[in-house]
Amino acid sequence: MIAFALAVFFMIVTPGPAVLALAGVGAAFSFKDGLKFLGGLTIGYLLVWILVITGIASIIFSLPYMRMVF
DSSP, X not given: OHHHHHHHHHHHHSOOHHHHHHHHHHXXXXXXXXXXXXXXXXXXXXXXXXXXXXXXXXHHHTSHHHHHHO
C-alpha cells in the first residue's frame, strides 16, 4: 500500500499529459470549460484508483478480450 501511495503521490505532483491537456483546454476555451475538464480528469483518476485498490482491475485484465479492449 505504501508503494501505491508513493506512485500516486508522484503521479499527482509531476506534470503529465493530463495537466498539459488541462492547461490547453483552459487557454483555448474558457475557465469554466477547464473546470469541467478537471472534473472529468478527477473522476477518471478516482475510478482507476478504485479499480486498482479493490483488485477489480486484475480480474478485468485476466480476461483475454478485455486486454485487447484496453
